[in-house]
Amino acid sequence: MIGQTERILELKRLRENQNEPGLNKIFAFTSGKGGTGKTFLSLNVAYSLAEQGKKVLFVDLDSNLSNANIMLNIVATKTIYDFYTEKKLLKDVITEVNPNLHFVFGDSGKLNYPDAHDGLIFKLHSQIISLQNAYDFIFFDTGSGAGKSIVNILLKAGSVVIVTSPEPTAVMDSYVMLKLLNAANFKGEKFVIVNKSIGEDDGRSTFNNLSIAADHFLKNSLTYLGNVQFDMVVSKSIIDQELVIKKHPESEVSKQIKGIGDSINEITHMANIHHTAIIQHH
Template sequence: MIGQLSRILELEKLKEAQKSKPINKLVAFTSGKGGTGKSFLSLNIAYSISKSGKRVLLIDFDPNLSNLNIMMNKRAEKNISGFILQKELLEDLVTEYTDNLHIVFGESGKIDFPDISSGIIDNFIIQVNKLSEKYDYVFIDTGSGASEELLYLLSKCSAKIIVATPEPTAVMDAYVIVKLLKSKNATENIGVVINRATNTQEAVSAYGNLSKAVKHFQKVDLSYCGTINFDGAVSKSIIAQEIFLERYSKGETVEAISRCAKEIVKFIQVVNINQSYKTSR
């Protein structure tokens, strides 16, 4: 207990110096509305990258509405509630799913779950920064929507991946996320994945409409990170509570996820290069 307290105090000393600095390795998967497949995508992208030999940490940070443990049929002995309740350090909540894919699971349905304050997020960023030294990539699966707390968290991330579907409501919600991020001066490094499209043409059209609107009205440039077309096998894997890429080894969706993973890796590499350039100036 004393050792844990000393580590907490050590992290607190770093708070003022680090809390406003985005982390190179922290990439948030987010969406303006539920049902876009954000958690499915973040999990399978993380799994795909980990299979390429990179070390990936995936954090479920959807307060009290976690999905990853359910999608993986995992009973999490430890989850992020211990951190949010200020009882445990984040590093003590990591579950090693494979050698290269580690996960911090979320919490669901806890009655006394506290509101997520900016102070909790600042401490989260500091502890993730410490953890990130062990990984090539750190992904966070956020909650859906546009709460003040979520926007604050996104503003601390070096890159944001917005997951949308071709539906006009989903495209509009993605636009709103960008608009609100602009009010936080946090519109650098935003990527977009269009999920559950009928075909590639529909996805490209949806992204084009979003990109043009964001460019015209918000003066923000987006990066296209790929498309995942609708596939009934996705629902089967979710119902079976299996990671899609573990259940299936070939097929169009497997290839599409692999392409998205590679595009996101390229996107992050560009983000890191640009950040290094700005830091060195």
């Protein structure tokens, strides 16, 4: 859970970020470095929010190396590839895994997989915006790396969620992503999750290291969403192709993930109340 002061600051910034309707619903998970837990966390947090009655659209944007369907043990019959190759509209490649949790699955290993060039990202964005009324949250799971197409996708989200591990290499790569977002004039919110931590203190000190550097060198303000500890239950659940939060809801990891979902929910809810109040006031 985040503190009251952090929440108020969050609210203030989100209020200033009401430039495009729907943008505040979009959370893009990123990291720079591979294997920090973006797919695992975005899926489990999405599931947690859906379980609380929120409608969530999960878009797997890890181009040509999609994992979300594998983690869920689902054979994706409709994928974003059909949208990219102009065979289908985005709404026609949505798979309803349960009434509250919808997916746009990615594709894997296509030799002619299109590059996510600006035109494609623009098209993706405009179709997402046209669908946004049907959802409370839209999650993007992105691939690793710090290329132009990933940054361009992140620019289409109201918030980025940086998933880092406590390792200095992962923290450094997170910093690089922040630097690239700054250079690209990203105006949204920047959240951080520390995954694979040894404990709460480890999570907090990892966040502090990143946050101090971002504040000092980039004039960026980061918001901590919490930590998820390293636990064998995670790799076991991935091997079993089950979501940990579904299979082991009482595990510490699942409680931490639920806390992160609750924070995202709370921040968005408060921002929406303020947004409505501002509209009514004008």
